[in-house]
Amino acid sequence: MTRPDAVTKSSSDVSAMFDEIPHRYDLMNDVLTVGITRLWRIATVRAVAPRKGMRILDLAAGTGTSSAALAEQGAHVVAADFSNGMLDEGRKRQAGNTRIEFVWADATELPFEDNSFDAATISFGLRNVDRPQVALAEMLRVTKPGGRVVICEFSTPAAAIRAPYTWYSRQVLPRVAGLVTGSKQAYEYLNETIEQWPDQPTLARWMREAGFERVAYRNLTAGIAALHRGFVPAKAAAAPAHEEQASAKPEAKPEAKPAAAKKSAKPAAAKSVPAKQAEKKPAAKAPAKPAAKPTAKPAAKPAAQPATKAKDNG
Numbered sequence: 001m002t003r004p005d006a007v008t009k010s011s012s013d014v015s016a017m018f019d020e021i022p023h024r025y026d027l028m029n030d031v032l033t034v035g036i037t038r039l040w041r042i043a044t045v046r047a048v049a050p051r052k053g054m055r056i057l058d059l060a061a062g063t064g065t066s067s068a069a070l071a072e073q074g075a076h077v078v079a080a081d082f083s084n085g086m087l088d089e090g091r092k093r094q095a096g097n098t099r100i101e102f103v104w105a106d107a108t109e110l111p112f113e114d115n116s117f118d119a120a121t122i123s124f125g126l127r128n129v130d131r132p133q134v135a136l137a138e139m140l141r142v143t144k145p146g147g148r149v150v151i152c153e154f155s156t157p158a159a160a161i162r163a164p165y166t167w168y169s170r171q172v173l174p175r176v177a178g179l180v181t182g183s184k185q186a187y188e189y190l191n192e193t194i195e196q197w198p199d200q201p202t203l204a205r206w207m208r209e210a211g212f213e214r215v216a217y218r219n220l221t222a223g224i225a226a227l228h229r230g231f232v233p234a235k236a237a238a239a240p241a242h243e244e245q246a247s248a249k250p251e252a253k254p255e256a257k258p259a260a261a262k263k264s265a266k267p268a269a270a271k272s273v274p275a276k277q278a279e280k281k282p283a284a285k286a287p288a289k290p291a292a293k294p295t296a297k298p299a300a301k302p303a304a305q306p307a308t309k310a311k312d313n314g
Helices: 011-019 025-032 036-048 065-071 084-093 132-142 159-181 184-196 200-210 239-271 274-278 288-313
Strands: 055-059 076-081 100-104 117-123 143-154 213-220 225-231
Touching (some): 025 159, 036 225, 055 132, 065 076, 065 100, 065 117, 076 084, 084 100, 117 132, 132 143
Parallel strands (some): 055 076, 117 143
Antiparallel strands (some): 143 225, 213 225
16 A cells, blocks of 8 residues: 655545555554543533534545534535545445535545534544645635634653654554454555654644634644644634724815814915005015914924824824
């Protein structure tokens, strides 16, 4: 079989690997984790909080096991994956389940419109993406403002169990997987991706950098896996309109000021009254000087007022 490079994670190589192990993939996960993956799935579903009428994206859905758990709550689930082998197996297992729709998709370039889903989730698949931060941005894009994104992924275990866990994952896991599925190389690759995957705070930072708010995480089984959650900002959809309003304000104020300037011209006319008295004087230039001074001072004041208000509104 094709063994992907754990560093480059070529999408074609990774999908080809999963194409060869769909039939016993879920069984193998249960065996290797002694059934703990079922508890992790329950925790993930609770974190997504599916409800009737919701449209949920289950990315890297594989055979649709997690999708079925989400659909049980009445939600419509789009089970997306880049392995046709996994999708074919999922369609067979979930045949007749009208709440699940299987779709081929690349996590870094999702074939969905903006704001298409009420929530999105990915379980044990983000670390197999060659550009995980791009995938996070894509999940943000396709989820509606205010919607949540939940990530369940292997992570960094607590120090007390780190050494025995590492020994088990390197020595026992690939050998048992090879006996059950005949694909020892696949589980060697998966173990390498687990060891290279960043810790919990780093993934949380990636989510915040992608644009998620209220990002939080909690460990599952002493940190062997971790559940991360973030929300799409509610202001995301209103941002363009807000920017237009903000840019319109400075334009509206200069238009209002000329009207004020006209009013300020009245005092200048009033102060020019002494000019009539000055006509009696021999000096013909005397009326021009008083008229110039009053008009110069009001002109300076309106120029200062817009500058002050612009700072207040900034």
